[in-house]
Each structure stands twice: as C-alpha cells, then as structure tokens.
Amino acid sequence: MGNIVIGxxxxxxxxxxxxxxxxxxxxxxxxxxxxxxxxxxxxYKDLIKLFRKEPVISKDASFISKxxxxxxxxxxxxxxxxxxxxxxxxxxxFTGDVIAFMYVLGLSTFFIALxxxxxxxxxxxxxxxREMTIASLAEPTLMMIMFTFSLEYGTSNISEIFVKAxxxxxNVPIAYVFSLLALFFVSMAENARIPFDNxxxxxxxxxxxxxxxxxxxxxxxxxxxxxxxxxLLLFISIASNIFLPFLYSSNMLLNILFYIIKVIIxxxxxxxxxxxxAKFRFFRIPDLLMISFALATLGFVLYYV
Amino acid sequence: xxxxxxxxxxxxxxxxxxxxxxxxxxxxxxxxxxxxxDNNTIHLNTAIKYITYSFYVDRLSLFxxxxxxxxxxxxxxxxxxxxxxxxxxxxILIIMLKNIFILSMILVLLSANVFxxxxxxxxxxxxxxxxxxWDFKKEENYKASLIYIxxxxxxxxxxxxxxxxxxxxTISLSFDHWQNLSLNTFWTxxxxxxxxxxxxxxxxxxxxxxxxxxxxxxxxxxxxxxxxGLMIKMPVYMFxxxxxxxxxxxxxxxxxxxxxxxxxxxxxxxxxxxxxxRLKAMLAYSSMENIGIIYVGIGLAMVFKSLNIEYLxxxxxxxxxxxxxxxxxxxxxxxxxxxxxxxxAHTQEIAKLGGAIKYAxxxxxxxxxxxxxxxxLPPFNGFISEWLLYQSLxxxxxxxxxxxxxxxxxxxxxxxxxxxxxxxxxxxxxxxTFLGNPRKDxxxxxxxxxxxLISMGILxxxxxxxxxxxxxxxxxxxxxxPVPIHVNGIFEIKTPENFGSIAPxxxxxxxxxxxxxxxxxxxYISKHSIYYKTWACGQEDVPLSAQYxxxxxxxxxxxxxxxxxxxxxxxxxxxxxxxxxxxxxKLQTLKYKIQPGIIHVYILYMAxxxxxxIWVSKIYG
Numbered sequence: 001m002g003n004i005v006i007g008x009x010x011x012x013x014x015x016x017x018x019x020x021x022x023x024x025x026x027x028x029x030x031x032x033x034x035x036x037x038x039x040x041x042x043x044y045k046d047l048i049k050l051f052r053k054e055p056v057i058s059k060d061a062s063f064i065s066k067x068x069x070x071x072x073x074x075x076x077x078x079x080x081x082x083x084x085x086x087x088x089x090x091x092x093x094f095t096g097d098v099i100a101f102m103y104v105l106g107l108s109t110f111f112i113a114l115x116x117x118x119x120x121x122x123x124x125x126x127x128x129x130r131e132m133t134i135a136s137l138a139e140p141t142l143m144m145i146m147f148t149f150s151l152e153y154g155t156s157n158i159s160e161i162f163v164k165a166x167x168x169x170x171n172v173p174i175a176y177v178f179s180l181l182a183l184f185f186v187s188m189a190e191n192a193r194i195p196f197d198n199x200x201x202x203x204x205x206x207x208x209x210x211x212x213x214x215x216x217x218x219x220x221x222x223x224x225x226x227x228x229x230x231x232l233l234l235f236i237s238i239a240s241n242i243f244l245p246f247l248y249s250s251n252m253l254l255n256i257l258f259y260i261i262k263v264i265i266x267x268x269x270x271x272x273x274x275x276x277x278a279k280f281r282f283f284r285i286p287d288l289l290m291i292s293f294a295l296a297t298l299g300f301v302l303y304y305v
Numbered sequence: 306x307x308x309x310x311x312x313x314x315x316x317x318x319x320x321x322x323x324x325x326x327x328x329x330x331x332x333x334x335x336x337x338x339x340x341x342x343d344n345n346t347i348h349l350n351t352a353i354k355y356i357t358y359s360f361y362v363d364r365l366s367l368f369x370x371x372x373x374x375x376x377x378x379x380x381x382x383x384x385x386x387x388x389x390x391x392x393x394x395x396x397i398l399i400i401m402l403k404n405i406f407i408l409s410m411i412l413v414l415l416s417a418n419v420f421x422x423x424x425x426x427x428x429x430x431x432x433x434x435x436x437x438x439w440d441f442k443k444e445e446n447y448k449a450s451l452i453y454i455x456x457x458x459x460x461x462x463x464x465x466x467x468x469x470x471x472x473x474x475t476i477s478l479s480f481d482h483w484q485n486l487s488l489n490t491f492w493t494x495x496x497x498x499x500x501x502x503x504x505x506x507x508x509x510x511x512x513x514x515x516x517x518x519x520x521x522x523x524x525x526x527x528x529x530x531x532x533x534g535l536m537i538k539m540p541v542y543m544f545x546x547x548x549x550x551x552x553x554x555x556x557x558x559x560x561x562x563x564x565x566x567x568x569x570x571x572x573x574x575x576x577x578x579x580x581x582x583r584l585k586a587m588l589a590y591s592s593m594e595n596i597g598i599i600y601v602g603i604g605l606a607m608v609f610k611s612l613n614i615e616y617l618x619x620x621x622x623x624x625x626x627x628x629x630x631x632x633x634x635x636x637x638x639x640x641x642x643x644x645x646x647x648x649x650a651h652t653q654e655i656a657k658l659g660g661a662i663k664y665a666x667x668x669x670x671x672x673x674x675x676x677x678x679x680x681x682l683p684p685f686n687g688f689i690s691e692w693l694l695y696q697s698l699x700x701x702x703x704x705x706x707x708x709x710x711x712x713x714x715x716x717x718x719x720x721x722x723x724x725x726x727x728x729x730x731x732x733x734x735x736x737x738t739f740l741g742n743p744r745k746d747x748x749x750x751x752x753x754x755x756x757x758l759i760s761m762g763i764l765x766x767x768x769x770x771x772x773x774x775x776x777x778x779x780x781x782x783x784x785x786x787p788v789p790i791h792v793n794g795i796f797e798i799k800t801p802e803n804f805g806s807i808a809p810x811x812x813x814x815x816x817x818x819x820x821x822x823x824x825x826x827x828x829y830i831s832k833h834s835i836y837y838k839t840w841a842c843g844q845e846d847v848p849l850s851a852q853y854x855x856x857x858x859x860x861x862x863x864x865x866x867x868x869x870x871x872x873x874x875x876x877x878x879x880x881x882x883x884x885x886x887x888x889x890x891k892l893q894t895l896k897y898k899i900q901p902g903i904i905h906v907y908i909l910y911m912a913x914x915x916x917x918x919i920w921v922s923k924i925y926g
Contacts, residue, residue: 026745037369045602054830054833054834054835054836055830055834056834056835056836056837057831057834057836057837058836058837058838058839058840059836059838060660060742060838060839061839062660062663062666062669062739062740063662063666064662064740066827066830066831067820067823067824067827070819070822070823070827071819071820071823074819075819078341078812078815078819092811093799094806094808094811095797095806095808095809095811095812097692097805097806097807099691099692099695099696099805100683100807100812101689103681103682103683103688103691103692103723104812105723106682106684106728107682107683110677110680110682110728110732113728113732113736114732114735114736114740116736117732117736117737117740117853118736118741119741119742119839120659120660120740120741120742120839120849120852121839121840121841121852122841122851122852122853124853125736125737125741125852125853125857125858126853127340128732128736128853128858128859129729129733129853129857129858129859129860129861130861132725132728132729132732132733133729133861133862133865135725135728135729135863136722136724136725136726136728136729137722137725137865138725139721139722139724139725140718140719140722140725141723142721143714143717143718143720144714144717144718144720146699146703147699147717147718150699150702150804151702154802154804155803155804155805156696156699156804156805157805157806180760183577197891214840215738215839215840218834219830220830231455251470260616282669282766282861283861283864284863288867293718297714297718298713304707304710
C-alpha cells in the first residue's frame with residue numbers, strides 16, 4: 001500500500017513540477033539575453049487561463065480531435081508513471097520495461113500527429129509530416145542507449161536500472177558520457193526544441209510541433225501544453241536519474257529536494273544550447289540525429305574495449 | 306421455379322457460408338488435436354507406384370492451420386458483403402477459386418512428402434495467380450500477375466533444388482525421414498542457399514520481393530488479405546520446418562545471414578511503404594516489413610540453436626511465431642478495410658481520398674485499431690511480439706560471441722527505426738484517408754454493412770484481446786518451442802534471467818480506463834465548445850485539394866533516403882529491369898548470329914542435322 005502512495009506521490013510531484021521547469025528554462029534564456037521575462041510560474045497561469053476557456057473545434061474535425069488530446073495527456077502520464085523520480089517504487093514498476101515505456105510514449109506521438117491531420121488544415125499536415133520524420137529518425141538512438149544500459153545493469157526494467165544505478169559505480173564512465181550526449185540530442189528532437197524546432201514561434205517555415213496543435217484551443221490546448229511540458233521533464237528525469245545517480249538517501253523529503261536540484265542542473269544546458277545555436281534547416285536534422293546515433297553506438301562499443 | 310431462380314442467384318452465398326462453417330470446423334478440430342498433441346501421419350497410396358499422398362499433423366502445422374482456418378472463416382464472412390458491393394459477374398467462380406486457394410494452403414501445411422507438397426504448393430500458386438488476374442482487362446493487373454507467376458515458379462525451382470539436397474542424403478522423399486539430419490557442410494550450405502532463395506521468393510525477402518507490391522494492390526481485397534495475411538506465411542512455415550525440425554546442425558553464420566536479410570528487408574519494406582501513394586501498395590510493402598521482422602526472429606533463433614542456447618532460441622522463435630499470428634490478424638483486417646473503402650470511393654489513390662471517418666465511422670475506428678496493431682502500440686497485439694523480439698535481441702548480449710554483440714544492437718536499432726517509420730506510414734495512411742475532408746467527391750457515402758462489420762470487428766477485437774491477454778497465445782506457442790516462455794498467472798510475461806517483464810493486461814486496463822476517461826471528459830468539454838471553420842490564414846473558400854497531400858507527407862523521408870528509389874520506384878525494379886533489358890539485348894544479338902538470314906547457313910544447319918541423324922541411327926540402329 002505504501003508503495004502505491006509513493007507511486008501516486010511521484011506522479012503528482014512530476015505533474016506539478018513540469019510547468020515550472022518549462023518556465024525555468026524560459027527564464028534562464030531571457031535573463032541571459034538581457035531581458036527580464038515573465039516569472040517561473042507563468043506556465044501555471046497560462047494553463048489555468050486556458051483551462052477556463054472553452055475550446056473552438058473545427059467544423060471539419062471528427063471525433064479524433066476530441067479524443068486525441070486526452071489520449072496524448074494520459075499516455076504521457078502513463079509513461080511518466082514508468083519513470084522513477086525519487087524512488088524506485090513507481091506506480092508501474094512491475095511492468096516498467098524500457099521498451100514498453102518507449103511505445104507508450106509513441107502512442108502520444110501517434111495521436112498528436114493524427115490530431116494535426118484531422119481538421120484538413122495544411123499546416124497540421126505539415127507539422128505531422130515533419131514531426132513523424134524527426135520522431136522516427138530519433139528512435140534508433142534511443143534503442144542504442146537502452147542497449148547500453150541493459151548491458152550495464154543486466155535488466156530492462158527501469159526501476160531496477162534506477163536501483164542499480166544508485167548502488168553500483170560506473171563500470172565504463174566514458175560510455176556514459178557518450179550516451180548522455182546522445183540522449184541530450186534525442187530529447188531535444190523529441191521535445192521539439194532548438195536546433196530541431198523552435199517552441200516559441202508560429203511561423204510556417206519553422207513549425208513542427210506548434211503546427212500540429214495549431215487548431216487546438218482552450219482546454220484542448222491546455223492539455224497539449226501540459227503534456228509537452230511533461231514530456232520534456234520526462235527526458236530530463238531519465239537523464240538526471242541515470243546519469244547523476246548520487247545523493248540518494250533514505251529520507252524521502254531529501255530525495256525530492258535532490259531530484260529537483262538534479263532536474264534544475266540538467267535543464268540549464270538546454271537553455272544554454274537554445275541560446276547559442278539557431279534552428280537547423282529541416283534537411284540537416286537527419287545529420288544531427290545521425291551524429292547522435294553515432295555517439296550512442298560509440299558509447300555502446302566502448303564496453304568491449 | 307421462382308425458388309430455384311432465387312437459389313441459383315444466391316447460390317454463392319450458400320457456398321460461402323458453407324465454406325465458412327467448414328473453416329470453423331477445421332479451426333475447432335485444430336484446437337482439439339493441438340490439446341491432444343499426437344503426431345499422426347496418413348499415407349494415401351495411388352495407382353502409380355511412386356506417388357503417395359502423405360499428410361502429417363503435428364503441433365507446428367496445427368498452429369499454422371489454425372491461423373489459416375480462422376482467417377479463412379472471417380474472410381468468407383467478409384466476402385458476403387464485399388462481393389455484393391463490388392458486384393462481380395462470376396460470383397461462384399471467384400468464390401470457388403478463393404476457397405480452393407484457402408484449402409490448398411491448409412493442404413500445403415499438412416503435406417508430408419515432396420510430391421504432395423509440390424502439388425498443393427503449385428495449386429496454391431496458380432490459384433492465387435488467377436485471383437490476382439481476376440480483373441484481367443486492366444493492363445496493370447496483367448503485368449503484375451505475369452511477374453508473380455514467373456517469380457513464384459523460379460521460387461518453386463529453387464525449392465525443388467533444396468529437396469534434391471535432402472533426397473541425395475536420405476534417399477527418401479518423405480518428410481518423416483528428414484527429421485533431425487546431420488548433413489555435411491556442402492549439403493547444408495546447398496539446402497540453406499536454395500531454401501533461402503526459394504522460400505524467400507514467396508515470402509518476399511529483399512531482392513526477391515518484386516512481385517509482392519505489384520500483386521497485392523491489384524488483386525480483389527479479400528484475396529490480398531489472404532495472400533498477405535496467410536500465403537506469405539507458408540514459406541516461413543517451411544523455413545521453420547527446415548531449420549528447426551529437419552536439419553540439426555548448422556553454423557551460426559546461417560542464422561546471422563538470415564538476421565541480416567530480415568533486418569534489411571524490414572527497413573527497405575517500410576521505407577518503400579512510407580513513400581507509396583496507394584492504399585494497398587502501402588499495405589503490401591508493410592507486409593514485406595513484417596516478413597522482415599519475422600525473419601529477424603527466425604535468424605536469431607537459428608543463431609541460438611546452433612550455439613545450443615535453448616532458452617534464447619525458444620524466446621526468439623516464440624517471438625517470430627507470435628508475430629506470424631499477429632500479422633495475419635491485423636494485415637487481413639487492414640486489407641479488408643482498404644477493400645471496403647475502395648468499394649466506396651472507387652479508387653485507392655490516397656490523393657483522391659480523405660475524410661472517410663465522417664461517413665464511415667465504424668470502418669474508421671476498425672482501421673484505427675488495425676493501424677495501432679501494425680505500429681505495435683500497446684495495448685494491441687503487435688506490441689507483444691515486438692517486445693518479445695526486442696527482449697531476445699537484448700538478451701543476446703549475454704551470449705559470448707562478438708558478432709552478436711554487434712549484430713543484435715544494430716538490428717534492434719533498425720527495428721526501432723522501422724517502428725518509427727511504420728508509425729509515419731500509419732499516420733499517413735490513416736490521417737490522409739480517414740481524417741480531414743474528402744479531396745474528391747465520393748458518391749457512396751455510407752458505412753460498412755453488417756457482415757463487413759462482423760468480420761472486421763472480430764479481427765479488431767482479436768487484435769485487442771491478443772494484445773491484452775497474450776498469455777493464452779503464449780500457452781499455445783510454448784508447446785512449439787523447447788523452453789516455454791515464462792508466464793506469471795494471466796497477467797505477466799517474463800523473459801529469462803529476470804531480464805524484463807511486462808504486464809500487458811494492466812497496460813490494457815489502463816488504456817481502457819484512459820479511453821473511458823476521455824469519453825467522459827469529452828462529454829463535459831463538448832458541451833461548452835464552439836464549432837467554427839478551420840483556420841486558413843483568413844482565406845475564404847480554401848479548395849479541398851489544398852489539404853496536405855500524400856506526396857508532401859512522405860517527401861521529407863523520401864528526400865532523406867533518396868538513394869533507395871529510382872524515379873519514385875522501388876530500386877529493385879530498376880535493377881531487374883536493367884538486367885532483363887541487357888539479357889534480352891544479348892539474346893537478340895545471339896539470335897541474329899544463329900539466324901543471319903543467309904540461305905547457305907540454313908543449308909549448313911540442315912546438312913549438320915542430317916549427318917548427326919545418320920550417325921545416331923548408325924550407333925543405335
């Protein structure tokens with residue numbers, strides 16, 4: 001029973017933290033640019049505002065438009081309940097397989113892409129096509145990173161990986177560095193951030209993620225926004241818990257605190273990268289993903305030498 | 306008299322229902338025999354001395370026959386509606402062709418000697434050729450069926466050569482005597498080479514797949530469903546027989562080669578599927594992808610078998626067998642739904658379709674289920690088999706053998722890439738045909754009828770049930786593999802050494818819960834929502850054809866992998882076209898050398914023939 005409570009607590013903290021991290025990254029970016037910017041809590045205010053408004057649904061839309069936002073949100077929540085945040089006792093630790101995690105997350109990608117096509121708008125189609133291309137090319141890297149971890153820890157269960165990561169020391173530290181770099185690239189691609197996509201624009205030329213949810217408004221937009229915040233935090237949590245497995249104590253509160261610190265540490269590089277590079281041309285994205293695949297493969301191969 | 310007329314008009318329906326009942330009977334018989342688990346051989350002698358019909362029943366063949374019979378029964382139900390919608394002229398003919406085709410597949414699976422096998426294999430090939438040629442007035446169908454019949458016979462020739470290998474070593478044509486053979490290197494390689502070529506031709510592995518994406522789109526849809534869902538599994542069945550039942554020892558490199566072939570096949574298949582702009586062409590290439598996935602499992606199992614690691618061999622083969630079942634379910638479903646859509650829109654060009662979910666919501670939902678199974682998303686069936694396959698690839702790292710340490714991560718990465726591009730294709734297929742607005746006016750805007758709904762509904766439901774409760778399927782598959790895949794109650798599947806575990810039942814429950822919540826929430830949200838037209842930069846009256854096009858959708862992936870296509874076509878078509886052309890040119894020049902059109906040469910030929918004839922008659926006369 002206690003485990004279930006911990007599991008639910010993890011999800012709640014996760015959902016509650018997600019908008020703040022998005023606000024935090026935005027704040028760092030603006031501060032470094034010399035702008036004042038909105039407070040870290042702005043995403044919460046946005047979400048509350050959007051949740052209050054009624055949605056405008058396209059006349060051409062089918063029931064997919066109504067189901068997709070909620071499926072996307074719930075798939076993201078389910079995949080979040082695979083991931084240990086500060087304790088290995090996640091809600092789904094008994095079935096917490098990395099591959100299952102990847103495919104449940106895939107469910108949200110699938111439905112968001114269908115949402116883009118549902119209203120018969122050409123912007124939506126554009127976004128869906130690009131998003132699916134980027135997402136599919138990012139898959140092999142994720143798989144290769146998983147192989148590295150499974151080789152290291154001898155299991156494909158995320159909770160067990162978490163436990164073993166905190167109890168073992170690194171066998172091949174250099175492999176971790178390469179995998180971390182690869183994961184960094186992939187999470188930028190999966191979360192539609194610079195250099196793959198610009199989350200702050202609505203221009204046709206740069207649209208990927210925003211184009212798909214262009215028709216969403218009100219409550220549906222809030223749901224999409226919340227799930228994209230959560231997806232970002234999901235990848236940051238994986239990175240922070242697997243690559244920085246320190247400071248794990250028996251005190252729950254301390255763990256939560258450390259988790260937040262770790263997440264903050266890992267979100268700074270995202271802000272820095274977004275400041276220092278421009279968005280890439282779409283057909284250079286495969287090159288970037290190829291590099292990340294090469295890095296992941298390198299990390300894997302280093303185990304044998 | 307009136308009664309007679311009515312009966313003869315509806316005779317095809319009675320026939321179809323009768324066959325459907327027959328398949329259900331066969332299916333139930335399979336279950337009974339499977340539980341009993343006896344191996345029986347039946348020999349039927351004929352008047353000719355060397356010709357004996359032999360049939361062999363064991364659990365492997367029963368597993369496949371069960372799949373064929375189940376799909377056959379569903380297919381017959383579907384056909385009741387489909388034939389009426391398409392209104393073919395010769396209904397009884399097509400039904401007889403189709404049902405004998407299904408029966409011939411069952412008999413191929415039962416065959417226990419070379420003669421029986423080849424006979425029914427040929428019946429199967431030729432009947433499917435006729436069925437592909439059904440709409441013979443179209444140029445495209447004619448060409449496709451010609452390519453199909455030629456390639457399938459080249460395949461049969463290779464199969465025959467592999468039989469020769471067995472015959473020389475055992476001096477027997479009966480499969481009974483071919484069990485657990487230890488052959489020398491030459492003959493093992495011989496059989497391997499020709500079985501890969503022969504069965505690969507029919508299954509559609511890379512380089513030998515050309516007939517597949519041509520024949521499937523032009524055949525009537527229920528025939529495509531049979532060909533793609535069932536027929537291309539027959540060679541896979543024989544391949545499993547060869548390498549897990551007949552031949553005991555072979556080097557691991559054979560398995561590695563199959564693994565490589567499978568990996569390339571699935572990647573090539575899905576990349577081609579993503580750039581196709583016709584419904585059934587996309588599905589056909591996706592069949593090629595799934596054959597690749599099946600071959601990856603078989604290749605891995607062959608490697609483990611030759612290394613004598615039983616628990617991994619069992620896992621990989623189990624994953625393959627599971628995928629065979631899954632593919633037969635969802636691919637039949639998708640071909641049927643494509644057929645129903647084509648019966649409404651009278652075209653399979655995606656560029657002319659769109660918005661079908663509005664006038665056919667049931668068809669749309671069923672297709673969505675098929676698509677979710679195809680891209681292996683939980684809680685549907687495709688996910689379970691791909692998960693098992695990923696697990697066997699991951700577990701292969703435990704084996705000491707450097708080639709596997711390189712091959713299996715790469716294969717798994719490509720499997721992930723394939724999955725990603727399959728998702729892209731599925732979004733393209735479903736999003737552009739069912740969502741949005743119709744790009745062209747469609748006259749028959751109506752949903753599927755009862756029989757279509759029943760047949761496709763059963764398939765969709767079984768996709769879901771197999772995905773949620775795969776444990777029952779694993780109970781069956783566990784009888785076919787040396788070490789059972791560990792199952793915990795009805796909820797959990799575990800892979801060896803506690804490597805990974807998954808509880809599809811709970812994931813399924815969560816998903817159903819999810820769906821219920823979304824329906825409930827939507828009722829609430831819909832009450833307070835406003836309906837307005839789609840935003841199009843403020844433009845009025847945007848033409849329907851201005852929606853995103855299928856070419857545009859796959860343009861990024863096409864540009865990224867541009868080397869794989871030649872003028873938008875499969876690159877192998879170009880290669881074979883080039884080879885055929887240069888070969889014909891060579892033959893042409895040779896012909897002019899033999900027949901130069903000079904009378905002296907012909908007189909010379911006559912003189913030579915005469916001399917030879919006299920010489921021969923001298924010797925023998």
